[in-house]
Amino acid sequence: MNEPYKSFSAPSPIVGSISARAAANASPHRYLQGLNPEQLEAVEALDGPVLVLAGAGTGKTRVLTTRIAHIIATKRARNQEILSVTFTNKASREMKHRIALYIGEMAEGMQWLGTFHSISTKLLRRHAELVGLKSDFTILDTDDQIRLMKQVIRAENIDEKRWPARQLAFLIDGWKNRGLSPDKVPAAEATGYAGGRGGALYRLYQNRLKTLNACDFGDLLMECIRLFQEHPDVLKSYQDRFKYILVDEYQDTNVAQYLWLRLLAQGRRNVCCVGDDDQSIYGWRGADVDNILRFEHDFPGAKVVKLERNYRSTGHILASAAHIIKNNEGRLGKTLFTDGNMGEQVSVSGCWDSEEEARLVADEIEVLQHKKHQLNEIAILVRASFQMREFEERFVTTGIPYRVIGGPRFYERLEIRDALAYFRCVCQPADDLAFERIVNTPKRGLGDATLSVIHTYARANGIPMIQAVRFIVETEELKPKPRTTLKDLIGCFDRWAAQLGKISHTELCETILEESGYIAMWKADRSADAAGRLENLKELIRSMQDFENLQGFLEHISLVMETASGETEDRVTIMTLHGAKGLEFETVFLPGWEEGLFPHPRALDEQGRAGLEEERRLAYVGLTRAKRKANLFFASNRRIHGMWNATIPSRFIDELPEANVLVNEGAGSNFGGYNQRGGNSRFDTVQPFGNSSYNTPGWQRGQQNSSQVNSSPKPAKHSVMIEGEVLANSSTGTSRFDMGARIFHTKFGYGLVAVIDGNKLTVDFEKAGRKMVLESFLQNA
DNA sequence: GGGGGTAAGTTTTTT
DNA sequence: ACTTACCCCC
Numbered sequence: 001m002n003e004p005y006k007s008f009s010a011p012s013p014i015v016g017s018i019s020a021r022a023a024a025n026a027s028p029h030r031y032l033q034g035l036n037p038e039q040l041e042a043v044e045a046l047d048g049p050v051l052v053l054a055g056a057g058t059g060k061t062r063v064l065t066t067r068i069a070h071i072i073a074t075k076r077a078r079n080q081e082i083l084s085v086t087f088t089n090k091a092s093r094e095m096k097h098r099i100a101l102y103i104g105e106m107a108e109g110m111q112w113l114g115t116f117h118s119i120s121t122k123l124l125r126r127h128a129e130l131v132g133l134k135s136d137f138t139i140l141d142t143d144d145q146i147r148l149m150k151q152v153i154r155a156e157n158i159d160e161k162r163w164p165a166r167q168l169a170f171l172i173d174g175w176k177n178r179g180l181s182p183d184k185v186p187a188a189e190a191t192g193y194a195g196g197r198g199g200a201l202y203r204l205y206q207n208r209l210k211t212l213n214a215c216d217f218g219d220l221l222m223e224c225i226r227l228f229q230e231h232p233d234v235l236k237s238y239q240d241r242f243k244y245i246l247v248d249e250y251q252d253t254n255v256a257q258y259l260w261l262r263l264l265a266q267g268r269r270n271v272c273c274v275g276d277d278d279q280s281i282y283g284w285r286g287a288d289v290d291n292i293l294r295f296e297h298d299f300p301g302a303k304v305v306k307l308e309r310n311y312r313s314t315g316h317i318l319a320s321a322a323h324i325i326k327n328n329e330g331r332l333g334k335t336l337f338t339d340g341n342m343g344e345q346v347s348v349s350g351c352w353d354s355e356e357e358a359r360l361v362a363d364e365i366e367v368l369q370h371k372k373h374q375l376n377e378i379a380i381l382v383r384a385s386f387q388m389r390e391f392e393e394r395f396v397t398t399g400i401p402y403r404v405i406g407g408p409r410f411y412e413r414l415e416i417r418d419a420l421a422y423f424r425c426v427c428q429p430a431d432d433l434a435f436e437r438i439v440n441t442p443k444r445g446l447g448d449a450t451l452s453v454i455h456t457y458a459r460a461n462g463i464p465m466i467q468a469v470r471f472i473v474e475t476e477e478l479k480p481k482p483r484t485t486l487k488d489l490i491g492c493f494d495r496w497a498a499q500l501g502k503i504s505h506t507e508l509c510e511t512i513l514e515e516s517g518y519i520a521m522w523k524a525d526r527s528a529d530a531a532g533r534l535e536n537l538k539e540l541i542r543s544m545q546d547f548e549n550l551q552g553f554l555e556h557i558s559l560v561m562e563t564a565s566g567e568t569e570d571r572v573t574i575m576t577l578h579g580a581k582g583l584e585f586e587t588v589f590l591p592g593w594e595e596g597l598f599p600h601p602r603a604l605d606e607q608g609r610a611g612l613e614e615e616r617r618l619a620y621v622g623l624t625r626a627k628r629k630a631n632l633f634f635a636s637n638r639r640i641h642g643m644w645n646a647t648i649p650s651r652f653i654d655e656l657p658e659a660n661v662l663v664n665e666g667a668g669s670n671f672g673g674y675n676q677r678g679g680n681s682r683f684d685t686v687q688p689f690g691n692s693s694y695n696t697p698g699w700q701r702g703q704q705n706s707s708q709v710n711s712s713p714k715p716a717k718h719s720v721m722i723e724g725e726v727l728a729n730s731s732t733g734t735s736r737f738d739m740g741a742r743i744f745h746t747k748f749g750y751g752l753v754a755v756i757d758g759n760k761l762t763v764d765f766e767k768a769g770r771k772m773v774l775e776s777f778l779q780n781a
Numbered sequence: 782g783g784g785g786g787t788a789a790g791t792t793t794t795t796t
Numbered sequence: 797a798c799t800t801a802c803c804c805c806c
Contacts, residue, residue: 087795087796088794088795088796089795089796115795115796116796117795117796118796121796139796141796142796161802216796217795217796218796220796221796252795281793282793282794282795284792284793284794285793285794285795383792383793384792384793385792385793386791386792406794409794409795440782443782443783445782445783446782447782447783448782449782450782558796559796576792576793576794577793578792578793578794579793579794597792600792600793601792602792602793603792603793614793618793639797641790641791641797641798642797642798643797
């Protein structure tokens with residue numbers, strides 16, 4: 001029964017060979033074979049808007065890839081005229097791989113296959129100047145974002161403790177997800193932060209980004225939208241170019257992505273979106289299921305195809321998943337069915353605590369192992385990552401091989417970010433954030449004091465910090481020690497920059513890490529993870545070889561950087577439910593189905609009913625990952641934040657259909673009373689933990705903060721900047737000060753101007769003697 | 782400027 | 797309970 005799906009997931013090995021393509025030419029629509037009627041309908045409806053509502057395991061990716069093959073085979077568009085958008089890099093790689101099975105290396109010509117962000121980046125780099133950027137703009141990650149916002153908050157004299165940068169980041173992110181630029185943010189929403197200054201801070205933050213020639217992730221989409229809106233000719237050219245548009249995981253798109261898509265699709269209107277409202281689990285980060293409804297509204301007459309025939313799971317599993325998801329309101333309403341057999345019932349086991357839970361799972365896996373069950377086909381899907389540890393511990397003691405998916409990603413690691421910051425300083429000398437990051441790493445004795453001098457001068461003159469340093473080290477603003485250190489550092493940057501293009505970029509980067517003392521720093525570090533960090537740095541250098549040059553590497557690194565793991569060993573997978581979307585396993589273990597964990601109280605607190613429904617979809621996703629067997633667990637006691645909590649089974653367990661479930665009562669030792677399921681279960685009335693309050697402490701306190709303080713020093717005079725180089729810093733221009741004028745310097749006190757050399761003045765100070773200082777540090781006395 | 786102590790905040794995750 | 801971030805003292 002599973003043949004169509006099976007034959008697809010195990011494609012013929014000759015695909016891609018010359019003979020295969022010749023054969024394909026002989027019968028051009030061969031790839032359509034094995035599609036069911038609905039899939040075929042979705043593939044063949046090439047003209048006009050199409051919305052494919054594809055339930056879990058109904059072959060949605062197959063429809064997308066076949067559709068692309070069909071478009072190319074029928075010569076309606078060439079591969080570079082097809083825009084194919086996914087949500088994650090993983091999904092886009094997967095799609096490219098699958099397309100290659102149909103059209104061979106032609107898939108390499110699919111230059112517009114990628115994530116929303118990667119395609120936006122490509123577009124923005126082409127037209128950067130139209131939105132006030134340069135084409136080599138930097139893409140900031142979350143960490144950089146927060147640091148930048150902290151600077152903005154500080155510069156506005158806002159109490160950082162009361163108004164954490166994280167919160168501002170959350171706000172701004174939300175606005176960007178909805179495609180709201182600073183001037184479009186509804187007034188009411190901008191008042192909730194720092195006494196009504198949220199909107200202003202957003203604007204300041206955006207200004208800072210532009211100065212830094214940088215974009216955050218949200219900007220990639222927003223600036224692209226702005227590009228399209230403000231330059232209809234540009235938009236038109238892409239509307240013309242993209243004859244067909246395809247979107248995967250459509251239920252995960254946010255409003256900005258929707259706007260982006262709508263602008264491009266409204267040209268030829270050949271747009272096909274594939275999604276499943278029941279698998280929308282990213283609402284908390286801005287995804288908006290209503291985009292599915294908007295689609296039918298904005299593209300009237302759209303053909304809607306439902307895929308409901310499931311090729312993945314057994315009847316019992318499907319029935320259980322369907323029964324749970326039926327409790328959600330506001331579904332578009334699909335009912336999955338299968339021609340396959342019912343298989344085994346979904347098992348539900350109660351146990352005493354999380355430790356026993358891990359033991360039961362491990363025991364069961366050992367049994368499966370003896371039955372020659374592939375470990376690669378077993379997954380443990382948890383709600384929250386803290387649950388993973390207990391399983392790991394158990395698997396280590398029992399010797400079950402496992403892999404953990406998730407956790408900190410490669411490019412988020414400290415050492416990788418530091419290394420990248422060095423490379424950025426060399427390639428993009430205007431990158432202040434990168435400079436600040438590594439200026440004192442390894443420790444060079446350049447602390448807050450030094451940094452703030454640089455910062456002040458850079459800000460006052462509107463120049464990058466590295467540039468500011470060049471001026472400052474020529475004077476006596478700084479003590480000799482930091483001055484020499486900075487001079488040396490700048491010398492290093494210059495030396496490395498001079499080698500760009502002269503020696504291979506991998507070699508150069510090795511040199512940089514070596515000469516900067518960064519490698520030495522970790523070698524000297526005798527903590528446990530130092531060796532691993534050095535290993536990661538080597539891995540970083542290795543991964544650079546795939547790129548033409550350092551510039552190209554840096555342009556892509558922030559968007560796509562995966563831990564190269566060519567893992568093929570047979571291991572059990574431990575991952576979160578979120579991480580499991582789109583995957584399938586023969587056997588799935590779903591531990592921790594308890595109130596207080598799943599549904600997660602935070603989701604209920606913050607999103608109320610919508611939150612509960614999203615958690616329920618998560619349950620649905622979890623169950624439908626299983627092909628043959630799903631095993632649910634709940635514990636009576638679980639340690640959360642270090643404290644033991646008595647827990648009761650999740651309400652989702654009560655929502656399972658009795659007929660498809662086997663309750664494993666003998667499993668747990670002394671679990672009390674999970675017998676009375678169905679009917680008036682005592683669990684029905686139990687409220688989840690913690691009705692934690694929406695705490696926005698401080699409308700009033702915020703008001704106090706809003707007293708206008710003009711903090712940032714007035715620019716003495718703006719340097720003329722072109723391409724990041726200071727062209728005229730007035731060595732010929734006139735100074736604000738006259739010879740002999742009495743001035744004040746915050747560090748050296750009062751003095752008389754003795755020599756004026758552009759922006760560098762020599763002053764005879766009353767206390768400190770003759771010093772060379774920068775004009776912008778001086779005031780009239 | 783650096784190191785050690787304390788306090789706070791701990792769902793999910795991509796780009 | 798545990799980590800990380802910040803503050804204060806040396």
